[in-house]
Amino acid sequence: MSLGSRLVNVLRGARLNREIDEELEAHLVEAIAEGRDPVEARKALGSALRHRERSRDVRLVSWLESLRADTVYGWRQLKNNKVASAAAILSLALAMGASTSAFRLMDGLLLRPLPVAEPERIHVVAFEGAGADGKLMTYDSSSYPMFLQMRSAVKEQAELIAVSYEDRVDLTYGSDQEMEKEYLQYVSGWMFSSFGLHPALGRLLSESDDLKPGANPYAVISYDYWTRRFGQDPEVIGRSFRVGDTGYQIVGVVEKGFTGTETGTLTSMFVPTMMKNPRTLASSNHFWMRTFVQLKPGVQVAPVQEKLRAVFRGIQEERAKTFVGMPKQRLEQFFSEKLIVEPAAAGRSNLQRDYKRALTILGAVVALVLLMACANVANLMTAQAAARAREMALRVSIGAGRWRLVQLILVESAMRAFLAGIAGGLFAWWAAPFVVSKINPPDDPAQLLLPADWRILGFGLALALLVTLLFGLAPALRASAVKPVSALKGGEDPHSRRRLIHALIAAQVTFCFLVLFVAGLFVATFDRLSHQPTGFSADRVLNLETVTVVAQPPAYWGQVAEQLRSVPGVESVAIVGWPLMSGESWVNFISIHGAPANEVFSDFLSVSPGWIETMKIPLVDGRDFRREETYPPAAIVNQAFANQFFDGADPVGKTIETVDGASLTRVGFQIVGFVQDARSRDNMRLPIRPTVYVPFRAIDASGALQSKNRGTFVVRTSTANPLALASLLRQEVPRVRPEFRVNRIRAQVEINLAHALRERLLATLALFFAIVALLLAGVGLYGVLHYSVLQRRREIGIRMAVGAQAGSVVRLVSVEVFTMVLLGAVAGLALGMVSVRYIEALFFQVQATDLTMLAFPSLSILGVALLAALRPVMHAVRIDPASMLRAE
Amino acid sequence: MAKVDSLQGSMDLLVLKILSRRPGLHGYAIMSAIQVISGEVLRVEEGSLYPALHRMEEAGWIRAEWVTKETGRRARLYELTAAGKKQLGAEESRWQAVTLAVNRVLREA
Known part of the structure; x- marks a missing residue:
């Protein structure tokens, strides 16, 4: 037995063995009931084990054997159509790679749970209210006195943990001239024990470090920072550094993997909240931290939220007493603010807030492109299946079961999908980190962990299977439904196959239109946003x-x-x-x-x-x-x-x-x-x-x-490039007064651009996918027209022989396909109008109903369709009736 | 893979034929039927019956079903499928052709 079949026996064998044993046992019982000698009967049946092996081999090996044959055959099919296979696999690879990248980003930012004990118990307090412009908005900042009140109110049901917003601080282990920039967070001392974290070295902070303002200047550093800055030197414990005029001592390194709760930044150092400036700590008007809620086991969110709301109302009323000269409308807005407790198993960050919707849309666009690629491959396979109808018919007539044919086509499809999946995986390996590097300005990039682990691998496998079924199932079922008699005679109804192809073309154009439409809106948004007048000159x-x-x-x-x-x-x-x-x-x-x-x-x-x-x-x-x-x-x-x-x-x-x-x-x-x-x-x-x-x-x-x-x-x-002077100016500042130190140098142009970074990213990616979608649509249309001309060349030849004009031939081959294009475009338009409502928030001064916004996708698709049609139609017109008729 | 034994050539035909007349027999009953009807001339080798049944099942000619009998014991009952019927026809005509040919040789040699 081959290695493969042994493997499958392990998976499938146990039940099979039991059934075979039971059947043989039943046989013996019958024999003994007839009065035969038990020993003789057993001997006549032979060794049960031998039977089992032989019976099982029959039942398993035939299946495995057919699978192997199909794989070999499928590989030959792929090699026979090198160009078509390469095109199909490459377009699939691109689409699958893009999907995997999108998933990696979504997973890294929104889905992946924090590496802490029972992340599903972790929530965050947020507040919902009307923003300055009257629109509903959510913020999640608390003041420390507010945090303390809330903590004591729900002490029985949940532990509250204060975590400051990420602070990019200048710190030094020596003199002021050797400043380093690192992310520092003020956290409740009990955060580490609540999260079930262990030290990799030294000790972690505890509640006793976080009781008296300024009393415990201790810092815990992340494993990543320990590795990066100190090369995992154990002597790091006890080293001291200074931030501003506060000195800290490093007491420990937290376990590997934990880099804070702010997804998108890697925190290097954690210090107790009590080390925050005492004025800020005491102020109820200073909102500088998030409040995390860790529910006790078995506690529901709703009652905790109810309790916290009551506390929050009291706090609001107290605060309102100190307001002087606050307009009435503001005051009403202030009181309408509502506390909510939201799940935060994946951490909580502004990056999540800013990119959640953008990433979701990107995911949808990528999914559309994937569907288009699948439709292309399905079309290609259906067209190839026409050429193989005789082969299928032959297989059926010499005794192949329908299921065997389905298996044959599905194995071929799976081979395409998995080859594409591997290439796509390589693409995603590069693409996801590349996109992350474009999220924030270059001097302060987003730090998103994108490990390629079983989650990503699982997604890739599931995707490959899904894709196999998407483009392989229809051709497989069609192949299995072949009627040997009519196929062998060569007169199978060609319309049924064309109907499938045409439906796929319409669907493809619909998706393409959607992608182009959305891309157009994003590009216009970025264009308008980056050309917003600023009223000052940022150059130089x-x-x-x-x-x-x-x-x-x-x-x-x-x-x-x-x-x-x-x-x-x-x-x-x-x-x-x-x-x-x-x-x-x-x-x-x-x-x-x-x-x-x-x-x-x-x-x-x-x-x-x-x-x-x-x-x-x-x-x-x-x-x-x-x-x-x-x-x-x-x-x-x-x-x-x-x-x-x-x-x-x-x-x-x-x-x-x-x-x-x-x-x-x-x-x-x-x-x-x-x-x-x-x-x-x-x-x-x-x-x-x-x-x-x-x-x-x-x-x-x-x-x-x-x-x-x-x-x-x-x-x-x-000078044209102001940054050329940056280092000189930096040195110049302390020359006159050594107390002065330049903390950060930024060109104004760069600051301006940073506010359209998300829009630029969205526009760039959407444009990229729009081009891919157009390409796929073009290739798809070309393939279908080409196939339809090939299939009907005899008919065209006859028509031309009896006097048909070139115009009517052109109409004959293209009218159906162009009807489908039109149909698809209309469907795409309708879908676009419906879906645009969900993404309006990302647009700026752009109306989905603008004529230019609609003209761009319509004209591009029309242009691509014409371009794709050119060669096949020319081919049809140039068919020589004489040679065509002679050939038949 | 399959070893040739005495009944290999006609085992499939006999089993299919028996099942076409009497659907829902278990292995032992199929074996007994062949022996009884042939007047004890044809003996099915018990050791090769089950692999043959499983092979035919895999080929889709027969299908099997577990049935619990009054005794509480489960039995695996076999019956013919549509493909099996066709196969039976093919096997029968092949058998007829072969025996015809053999007879002709015996007569005319």
Whole structure:
């Protein structure tokens, strides 16, 4: 017996053996009942074991033998049609590879459970409410006092765990000049024991590390960081590092695999929440962490959520008492916020929030492309089956069972699918990490773990099986239904086969239309988003985000700016609180003439004199800040501000008021300048907000100048590539004042682009799949037309011999196929209109019903169809009736 | 794989024929029937009966079914399929042709 059959015997043999034994036993019982001697009867039957072997061989080996024969035969079939097989396998491989990549990404980001004990018990607290623009939105940040109240309220049912948002900190093991950037998270000390994690080295944090603010400056590092930074040196325990002015000591390494709960970033160090700045810890207005809920075994979510909601309502009411000057509508929105407890077995991150829908759509697009590839292969096989109808008929007439024919075709299909699956797997190996590398800006890439383990392998296998059935089953059943008599006579009804092919063509065009339609919408969205006017010039602008350990007076900041101005290649230098569109914001309500504030937020940004000119924001009226002016009271406002509060009139010389968040006192401003709108917020989809620019030089309530420990030097260079000056400028900053250190350098162009990264990724991938889909549709159409001309060449020859014109021949071969194309396009359009509603949220200034959005897929498909039809139709027209008739 | 034994040439034919007359027999009954009807001339080798039955089952000529008898013991009962009927026809005409040919040789040699 061959190795293969032995293997199958193991799988199938036990039941078979039992049945054979039972049958032989029954035989003996009958013999003895007839009065035969038991010993003689047993002897006559022969050794039971021998029987079993022979009987079983008969039943198993014939099946295995046929499988082997089919495989050999299938391989020969593939080799005989090298070009067609290669095309089919390659298109399938591409589609399967793309599907596997999409699954890898979805799995890595959304599905894969955290490597902790019983991840399904882990949930997260989120809040649902109306956002600034009135739309429903969800956020998941808590303040620490809120966390403590919630924790004690559900102590019996669940453990609550505080985990800060990932912080990319500068830390050093030595001097300030040797800073390293790492991800650090503040976590509840009891997180490790709750998650059932063990130390790989040293110890983990515990509850006792997390009781008194600032008391336990200990850090646990990840296995990955330990390997990457220290080469798994056991001496790492006890080493100390510094973040800002806080020193920490490393006490342990957490077990391999655990890299935090924020899927998409790998946390290097965990420190107790109590090490957070004490003011932040005590503040109920500071939302800096997520609250994870680990349900106790057997506890349901609903009652815990109910309890937490009651606590949350109480907290909201307490907070509302401290609000001064909050507009009524805001207050209502504030109270309508609802607490929800959501499953978080796969962790929780903003990356998940931002990419969930995008990935799902991408998955759907990829699935459509896969279906198209399957349809192509099915068509190819059906057409080939026509050529093989005689072979099938012969097989049936010499005694092959229907099932044997189905098996024959399915084995061939499976061989195609598995060959394609292997090639696709290689594609996915490369493609998934490539896509991840495009998710975030290059200097801070997303870190998504994409292990190629049994989950991915299982998906690949299931996909190959599914694909086999998708494109193999219809041809297989058709082959098995062959009627030997009519097939051998060569007169089988050709229409039934054509009907299947035509249905597949229509389906293919439908899918192709959908893919193109969605791709068009994404490309248009990216185009509109990246061409949104920003109101300032980003070219040649470099942002030097700078920090000082101890806050420095404004005059020193001015000295550094002066030094930078003297560097060759620098055109102008100014100071700003943070780079434009970097994601940071400072907002407040405005009150005019002592009236209550309305519900519109205004952006505030502190800038130095010369900043407006450096950013090339046009001044409409008034003037720039003067060197001696301070915040408060000087202010420059933008057009949106004038529109909102002064009906678009020139506001220069007017006064406005805000309520200062910290001191709750009203602050008055005098408007000295009026500029055109420039975008400061990072969300490109929202309009530019009313903006108030205030001087970087700030004074406190007593009139004393305030020192600052962070700010950004904005440098406009005269060289085309501003980054060429980056390292020189970085060294220049501490030259005048060694307290200053550049933390991060970013070109403004890069910051602007970062806000359309997701859209760019979606547009690029969608466009790629659109091209693949068009190609598949073209190849499919070409194949079908070619086949139909071949099949009908005798008929065409006769028609031409009796005087048919070229036009009618063209009509004859193409009218059916083009009807199918039209039908498919209409179906695609209808489906597109229905499905677009689910993805509207990702679009920007794009309407699905736009004529251009519909014209793009329609025209591309028509163009491809014409191109595909050209050769077969030419072939049909050129058929020589004389030679065709002679041949028959 | 299958060894040639005395009845190899006609075993299939006999089993199919018996089953076409009396569907639902178990192995022992098939064996007894062949012996009784042939007047004890033809003896089925018990050792080769079951492999033959299983081979024919695999070929789709006969199908088997487990039935529980009053005694509580299970028996495997065989019956002819449509393909088996066809096969029986083919085997019968082949047998007729062969015996005819053999007779002719015996007569005319």
